[in-house]
Amino acid sequence: MSTRERVRFGGRSARIQEAVHQAVKDLSARTPRADLTIPMIAAKAGVTPSTIYRRWGDLAELLSDVAVSRLRPIADPADCGSQEADLAAWTEQFMEEMSSDACRGMIRDACANPNDTKQCCGFIQDQLQVIVERAEARGEKPFDLERAMDQIVAPIMYRILFSAKPLDIPYSRQLVADFLK
Amino acid sequence: MSTRERVRFGGRSARIQEAVHQAVKDLSARTPRADLTIPMIAAKAGVTPSTIYRRWGDLAELLSDVAVSRLRPIADPADCGSQEADLAAWTEQFMEEMSSDACRGMIRDACANPNDTKQCCGFIQDQLQVIVERAEARGEKPFDLERAMDQIVAPIMYRILFSAKPLDIPYSRQLVADFLK
DNA sequence: CACACTAAAGCAAATTATTTGCATTAGAAG
DNA sequence: CTTCTAATGCAAATAATTTGCTTTAGTGTG
Structure with a gap:
């Protein structure tokens, strides 16, 4: 009762x-x-x-729900020994995974529902948070999470949704380099 | 015939x-x-x-079509005398307009259709292009359009779609300052 | 201007999707 | 084991979508 x-x-x-x-x-x-x-x-x-x-x-909500559960990361970012290497590896893998046609479609589906988009955003932030905490444990100066979302994640998502521009390894390296500069 | x-x-x-x-x-x-x-x-x-x-x-396509036609800018960016001032003013106004609930909804609608999102992207790029050309005419060193899309437009769109973070004037100034730095 | 041509719109019947009230099933709590 | 009820199933009622055919109204030609 x-x-x-x-x-x-x-x-x-x-x-x-x-x-x-x-x-x-x-x-x-x-x-x-x-x-x-x-x-x-x-x-x-x-x-x-x-x-x-x-x-x-309705269908939009179902597809959005499925999309979010599929966009949830399975594992923590790989530990490559340094914050810079972790971030570079994570960015490359994130870009590669998210730019497939299947993922693009799922992201579009998730966009229909404000709650689901916030959840996706949270997944990504959690991943970066792991890299930051690992850096702190190593005694490195951690990067700013919000700036990383703005300068690395946002440009990637923008290209996936709005643009036809390429999402390749050179671009990934450029984003990370500009961010760490 | x-x-x-x-x-x-x-x-x-x-x-x-x-x-x-x-x-x-x-x-x-x-x-x-x-x-x-x-x-x-x-x-x-x-x-x-x-x-x-x-x-x-279907409904999604109709709403997407209407959204794009409403997201098309009416006028060129205001001429404020210098490239920096033009960009600051444009960013502030863009952020203000796009973050309204009505615009958020339209952007979500537009996201459903790849062609329409590319068109939106084009509108924005055209606006920035006007600022660049004006700067060139004045003899200023023009900024890089792609970097502006990545560092100014993308973070704003990302926050509109995926995040609950504020879109206010301090944030607009920070984006522009970081970009011009 | 009249005429022929046809893309686009209207209409209505057929199909399909969605909603809803009620009956049934199967977790959860005592 | 029994009771309670959220979640599902079922089927009838409603609403949306598709489709074949007809009509309307731009467009181009003489």
């Missing part, structure tokens, strides 16, 4: 969420984004469409 | 496009984004829904 408004996390709910997410991943690999429908996803997941409508509301 | 695959620009087509765009603007000012529907927009515009489906495809 003490737990009002409780939400159920484990069990069937979790299984269905997993099945629906998986169905979205499977289908979006084979189907153009504009052809995806909720009844199609529901069928693939072995679930009734109304379940999806009630839990997610 | 020489004009194959011709498209009609003026006349009725233009009137209907205008009516539909206006209907979207009117409705989106009063209606939460998630409640907008094509039949609703069609009724407001005095048009049949199938006209909208055939011309725009």
